Amino acid sequence: LHKFMHWGGSILTDSGGFQVYSLPKFRKIKEEGVTFQSHHDGSKHLFTPENVIQFESEIGSDIWTMLDVCIHAKNPSKHEAREALNITKRWAERAAKAYQQTVPEQHITQNEDGSFTVGNSLLFGIIQGAIFPDLRKEAALHMASLPTHGYCIGGLSLGETLEQMNESVLAVTDNLPEGKPRYFMGLGTPVEILNSIERGVDMFDCVWPTRVARNGMVMTSTGRVNIKNAEYRTQDIPLDAECDCYTCRRYSRAYLCHLFRSAELTSHRLLSIHNIRFLIRLAERAREAIKNGTFMQLKEEVIRKYQGN
Structure with missing residues (x-):
């Protein structure tokens, strides 16, 4: 392999x-x-x-x-x-x-x-x-x-x-x-x-992060985003301002919304890249918080922001 x-x-x-x-x-x-x-x-x-x-x-x-x-x-x-x-x-x-x-x-x-x-x-x-x-x-x-x-x-x-x-x-x-x-x-x-x-x-x-990406759903630090919704057609900002992934560093919500609504398969890949990186960053932050003895504070902060939207 x-x-x-x-x-x-x-x-x-x-x-x-x-x-x-x-x-x-x-x-x-x-x-x-x-x-x-x-x-x-x-x-x-x-x-x-x-x-x-x-x-x-x-x-x-x-x-x-x-x-x-x-x-x-x-x-x-x-x-x-x-x-x-x-x-x-x-x-x-x-x-x-x-x-x-x-x-x-x-x-x-x-x-x-x-x-x-x-x-x-x-x-x-x-x-x-x-x-x-x-x-x-x-x-x-x-x-x-x-x-x-x-x-x-x-x-x-x-x-x-x-x-x-x-x-x-x-x-x-x-x-x-x-x-x-x-x-x-x-x-x-x-x-x-x-x-x-x-x-x-x-x-x-x-498989969930990539499966939902193919349906236009992405995870962000402020909650879920359904990129096919009309409200994102003119948003010239990244999917997640806190994310360092390939997608967030290069493309706007408006462009990703355009790709998805146009049935461009590239959107599936770009949204999948973001969702996977979101979870990798979450694991990185969890490991660091465990080392620092602040895991419960991190958990409460992430959940509050994620579910607040």
Whole structure:
């Protein structure tokens, strides 16, 4: 992957569990693994805890995740959540064993002088349990007992309430050891990110910033902006005066509004660049505030300004 993408940084790969979750009509979950039918060509495939680890080894990513069973988070039944967690736990044990039997060969990092160093890839376990704090705690304690390098919080930001999300995250982070990274899978909204950082989460990823950009929505320090609205057609100012991204340093709201309303695909890219940079800057500010002991003040300031508009 590193050579293919010409990327010297870290690459995290998902196990495919969420992708299988998104194809309910085309998959069947069994103890062995997941059989699913491709929506591209109709071909059938089998994912197991073992072959997913092998796939990740072959493509040479740096952080490997385990195959898991993800369910919908909006009003799930506890029986369904229990069954999914039980399988996920058994699969995690198999994945950890497969990892230990696999010799990671293609973990590559780029040094300051431009050279590359080969090392071992890391294994992250995915913690499920839906919106039930007792299941989340059980899942966290089980994953903490396995030889992993970090933890993924999966199965959230899928329709549950903010209160349910926060309770579930806390049930996980309160029961994980210190010193290993915690990664919230699929979270990309600033308020929820700050709430999760407060509860001990370290890493985030999401398609949301680019998906909403394709619909004309951008995040700014003073709230959301829907660039296709007529009010922005004559605003000769950046999307966000506090932003240092490529888009904000070069183009006005009026120009971006023109591009979007004219169905120019360039607008999707420029708005995506801004949204991604907005979240990167948010993470940078959060790290600095944690070091300075001022995180809660930063959180309150960002949320007040963001939700004030």
